[in-house]
Amino acid sequence: MTPLVVLPFPAIDPVLIEVGPFALRWYALAYIVGILLAWRYMRRLVENDRLWGTTPRPTAADIDDFVMWGTLGIIIGGRLGYVLFYNPAYYLANPLEALAVWSGGMSFHGGFIGTVAAMILFARSRGLSIWTLFDLAGCAAPIGIFFGRIANFINAELWGRPADVPWAFVFPGAGPEPRHPSQLYEAALEGVILFLVLRVLSTRFPLLQKPGFLAGAFAFGYGLGRSIAEFYRVPDAHIGYLSGFFTMGMLLSVPMILAGLAVMYWSARKPRLQP
Incomplete structure (x- = not known):
């Protein structure tokens, strides 16, 4: 059933500013803004004595120094994850394309692994x-995820399944059917809602002391939110559905859900840390 009203997709140029050979894309800007805001939020958390009690914590200077490590983990891990998880055959045939980060193609799960590795080393x-x-990184990560999903929407990529809801969009390059704006669903679930839940847990309860x-x-919240969003999102064309309704995004989220529950x-059960 086609809805009576279909929202026109906003014609936003993926390139924000272009001067000669230099081009600043919304996708790159989303990463920059997300990383900067996450850094400032982590600083605010470590500077709030009320949240920590006697638990040892990084200094604000430590957080400043960590930004570069975390950024490299996000970019390298995110790109490698996309290459290995989502399209290995293409990049095996075109290895230089694996370096073209500016053309899009980043995996959250790969970026998560890369950031974890960077945090361990740091x-x-x-x-x-x-x-x-x-x-600290978990509390701040939804900020970057939110901006990344908004950039996905602007780029008209990772669109949703055909829908008859009043807020459906006809995405350029996705055929004439109105579709779920699954990028915005993910921005809400993995970004706004997850941030607010972690904000309450970290500031209203003494959980930074555990x-x-x-x-x-x-990990649990992201895996759950991503799994829900996968019901409305079209899987990558070269992968499709793994089995029935099950997608690669769901497969990669299951370990996060289980690991998140186990870690919580x-x-x-652990006693609070003492200095």
């Missing part, structure tokens, strides 16, 4: 609690 180099750094709990809550249970 924490060990500074003698910091790895789980505390995980908690290292690992908030990191587990992030483990952290809740």
Whole structure:
């Protein structure tokens, strides 16, 4: 059934500014803004003495230094994850294309793995609690995810399944059918709602004093939100459905959900850290 009213897709140029050979795309801007805001939010958390009690924590200077490590983890891991998880055959035949990050194609799950690796290396180099750094990054990560999904919408990529809801869009390049704006669903679930839940958990309860709990809550919350959004999102054409309604996004989210539950249970049973 076709809805009586179909929303026209906003014609937004993916390139925000272009001067000669230099072009700033909304996709790149989303990463820059997301990383900067996440950095500022992590600083605010570590500077709030009320949240920590006697639990050891990074300093604001540590957070400043970590930004570069985290950024490299996001970009390298996100690109490698997309290449390996979603289209290995194409990039095996066109290896130089794997370096073309500006053309799009980033995997959240790959970026997650890359960021975890960067946090482990950074924490060990500074003698910091790895789980505390995980908690801080988990609380801030939904900010970057939100902006990334908005950029996906602007780029008219990762569109949703055909729909008859009043807010359906006809996406350029996706055929004449109105479709779910699944990018906006993910921005809400993985970005806004997850951020607010972690905000409440970190500021209203003494959970930063239980290292690992908030990191587990992030992994569980993201995996759950992504799995829900997959019901409205069209899987990558070269992968399709793995079995019935099951998609690659769901497959990669299941370990996050299980690991998140396990880490929350483990952290809740541990005594609070003392300096």
